[in-house]
Amino acid sequence: MSDKWVYTLPAARGVQAGRCFYNVAMPMRVLTKLLRIDDGETLSRSQRLVNPDRARKVAQYMxxxxxxxxxxxxxxxxxxxxxSPESVQFHMLGNETFIGQLSIPMDAQLKLFDGQHRASGIRLAIQEASELGQDSVPLLLFVDMTLAERKMAFTDINQNVSKPAQSLSDAYNSREALPQLAVELANELCCFKGLVDFERNTITAKSAYLFPLKSIKDATATLLSLNAKTATISETNREVARVFWQSLSDALKWGGLWMENDEPATVRLQTIKTHTVMLKAYALAGQWMLCQLGEVNALPYERFAALDFSRDSSDFMHRCIQPETGRMLSDSTAIRLTANKLMMQCGLPLTPESRQLERQFFGWNVDLEIHDLVNACLPNVEADLTSIIGDKFVIAMKAAGKTLQESEVADYERFLKAVIAADSKPERFAHLGVMKSEVRKHFA
Structure with missing residues (x-):
């Protein structure tokens, strides 16, 4: 054999199931020369087709x-x-050793049955940065396997692959900003400390934890309006996350300070306040509130405490609790409906999309309509007062025997603008007697 027409690489030889294999550290520039993409019809190949997007992600990562x-x-x-006159040869270094040199004919082809996207990504990366071609990639290589053997090897490898839970990946991820922040919050805040599962994505019935790390990461991303590709998180945003979660837990009384004598399993049976869907709903409502109020310390956390967080809560039934089974719902609609309830509890207006969702699931809501009208018609009245006025208006309308209909919204709006907003002392309408009197006069 002529060494002129071969690649010679250091290698280690081993045996699996009676078949020799070689461990090689191959320069990436050589890999791209030898690599043959295993494509064609499904039954004529031993690999999945290369997804260009996945290959580009590998290249970008490198x-x-x-x-x-x-x-x-x-x-x-x-x-x-x-x-070919050339063949694969292994030349041992010394006698009875598994270390040597592997000679691969230059006209041979390398077909992968595990790692084709990584190899394709390497090729793309080298095209952009040729110096990466000097680096090596580890290969486990067999020689002249049949197509049937390669197919079976692909199946064996991929059927036994177990991808780690996202929580564990996030716990170990020191490169990306969001996972790092989630780990910081889990370790530093009293509301999470000792209650976070860094290993699993879901909390089982017997778990000693209340929150998966992944849920804290996802909820915090929602709160701060960030996405998975966020490269850096400002100290201001970090502080917003710390204040929000700690203030919320103080108001709802979860965390070691209040639950030190309760096992997590007991807490999960008694309340939904620490459920993942609630965590995500808190964050979504928090995002909306920050847009309206601007300051994390101004959020009305204490109003959440008046809600019923029991397993059969009427406040969250049909939102994140399925009435027929009592099962928790955790899809995006359930999260938005639950966040809507939190917003309405705080007397804050919903977005047009959220209002439409409320109508879709619950029909026309008189209280919601009135509160939104009050906020829209009385922008110069303090927020706490508008909530009181809205409640008094609904009571006064019912006392006057007025049937509240969707078609009469314009009448409500005229009353709020023409009577209350035009009054020199609108705060007097917080008194129920005054409200009843003016309602009777206006709607007589």
């Missing part, structure tokens, strides 16, 4: 982290041309 990227071992077969 380019963004040139000093710290890690590419795990690729697994495949060296397929030689039966008409």
């Amino acid at each position: 380019l963004n982290h040139r000093d710290s990227y890690i590419i795990p071992c690729l697994t495949g077969v060296i397929e030689t041309d039966p008409t």
